[in-house]
Amino acid sequence: MLGVVPSSRAPNPFFWLEDTHTNTMEAIAMTIGHSTIPRMRVPALLKGNMIDVxxxxxxxxxxxxxxxxxxxxxxAVFLNQFRRAVQKQGAALLGIQHPAHPFLAAHLPKAKILSIPLLTDSAQRIGRALGLSSETHLNQCQSFIFDPEGVVRNKLTHSFNWHCMTLLLGILKQCQ
Known part of the structure; x- marks a missing residue:
């Protein structure tokens, strides 16, 4: 059983997702912003090839x-499966590797199977435009849901697992 409860330890708009079955807590920060996806061409890795997006x-x-x-x-396998779920909602899924990590080598098997564009942001132009945190956390993913005009509707920090990514998909459905 999953419930959403306001956290008494953090001001709004932070919520804690409580899984009452396992008694674990995962924080998700939900912030509706007014940022927009920058309109620029960026290099990306897709199925082992460098492309421009x-x-x-x-x-x-x-x-x-x-x-x-x-x-x-x-x-990469996980993201390929999740991409199909996002596409069923009529949305696009893009990845960006955290700026603190070196870019993935295109010849590696994990890069060759990845079916979502993995953007490069070495100059951190996308990161600055979206307010991407420069801090890196183990197993934490920052995600942005954007509307057809490119306006960021939600910015979330969550665990990188199927459970939280499915919740992210639910938030996308609510936004649409």
């Missing part, structure tokens, strides 16, 4: 941008 081309559709804490082979 024009972020302006995302205009007209809902989307998610996830700043990944790491990318292992199993994470």
């Amino acid at each position: 024009d972020l302006a081309s995302l205009e007209g559709q809902w989307g998610m941008l996830c700043c990944l804490p790491r990318l292992e082979f199993c994470d």
Whole structure:
């Protein structure tokens, strides 16, 4: 049984997701901002190839941008499965590797199977525009849900697992 309860330890808009079955707590910070996805061309890794992604081309559709804490082979498989769930909602899924980590080598097997664009942001232009935290946390993902006009509707910090990514998908559905 999952419940959402306001945290007495943090001011709004922070909520704690409480899983009463396992008695664990995971923090998700929900902030509705007025940032927009920058309209620029950025290099990205897709299925082991470097491509250019024009972020302006995302205009007209809902989307998610996830700043990944790491990318292992199993994470790439996980993201490929999650991409299909996001596409069923008519939205795009993009990844961006945390700026504190070196960029993924294109020849590695995990890079070759990844079916979502993994953006590079070495100059941190995207990160600055969106207010991406420069702190890195183990297994923490920062995600942005943006609307068809490119306006960021939600910015969330959450665990990088199926449970929290499914909750993120639910938030996308509510925004649409």
